[in-house]
Amino acid sequence: MATLVLLRHARSTANGSGVLAGRSEGVTLDPTGQRQAADLVDRLAEVTLHDIVRSPLPRCEQTISALAAARGLEPVVDDAFLEVDYGSWTGKAIKDLLGEPLWKVVQQHPSAAVFPDGEGLADVQARAVRAVRAHDARITAKYGERAVWLLCSHGDVIKSILSDALGQHLDTFQRIVVDPASVSVIRYTETRPFVLRMNDAGKEFAGVVPPEPKPEENTGDATVGGSTGSA
Numbered sequence: 001m002a003t004l005v006l007l008r009h010a011r012s013t014a015n016g017s018g019v020l021a022g023r024s025e026g027v028t029l030d031p032t033g034q035r036q037a038a039d040l041v042d043r044l045a046e047v048t049l050h051d052i053v054r055s056p057l058p059r060c061e062q063t064i065s066a067l068a069a070a071r072g073l074e075p076v077v078d079d080a081f082l083e084v085d086y087g088s089w090t091g092k093a094i095k096d097l098l099g100e101p102l103w104k105v106v107q108q109h110p111s112a113a114v115f116p117d118g119e120g121l122a123d124v125q126a127r128a129v130r131a132v133r134a135h136d137a138r139i140t141a142k143y144g145e146r147a148v149w150l151l152c153s154h155g156d157v158i159k160s161i162l163s164d165a166l167g168q169h170l171d172t173f174q175r176i177v178v179d180p181a182s183v184s185v186i187r188y189t190e191t192r193p194f195v196l197r198m199n200d201a202g203k204e205f206a207g208v209v210p211p212e213p214k215p216e217e218n219t220g221d222a223t224v225g226g227s228t229g230s231a
């Protein structure tokens with residue numbers, strides 16, 4: 001199976017605003033985010049990308065625009081990676097939501113959280129993981145098991161994908177931090193995924209590309225993540 005580079009969109013005009021922007025219109029990259037997006041071309045220079053997939057929202061489009069142009073790739077737009085539908089909470093100040101009973105559920109028991117007139121976080125994870133698996137299978141079939149593809153999406157969506165890859169219950173996903181423009185990497189295999197990077201803001205990504213196996217090597221998944229656990 002292929003290797004997935006998870007990229008949270010760069011800093012937007014909503015980040016740090018104290019507002020739950022969600023799918024609100026008019027959210028774009030701020031000046032810091034624009035610099036972060038431009039830097040991606042050099043940050044990921046050592047990684048050969050076979051495909052780019054993104055959320056439909058403008059902040060994701062703007063984040064990967066320069067990178068996609070530099071690689072000559074036309075990004076695939078997939079609604080499965082949209083930001084969470086926060087329903088009637090969309091656009092509200094977070095300070096006004098802190099007293100809502102649901103806020104505590106979102107933080108402590110997210111698998112049970114369903115936003116009013118919106119969607120549940122468990123549904124977000126289900127749609128995102130299902131789509132990741134479908135794209136990974138498509139890209140592996142087309143380019144082979146050493147293929148690397150990039151997905152640009154949103155914080156909670158990426159955290160839910162990482163939670164699944166780590167084999168953790170969704171109720172632990174608030175323990176995962178995914179900053180704007182950060183990179184996380186998952187290598188999928190037939191039996192289990194391996195999380196290679198999380199919330200990485202650096203520039204050293206050559207190691208995420210699978211090495212070319214030698215003919216005599218065992219290419220099973222035990223070689224991907226190291227020890228099989230036997231002493």
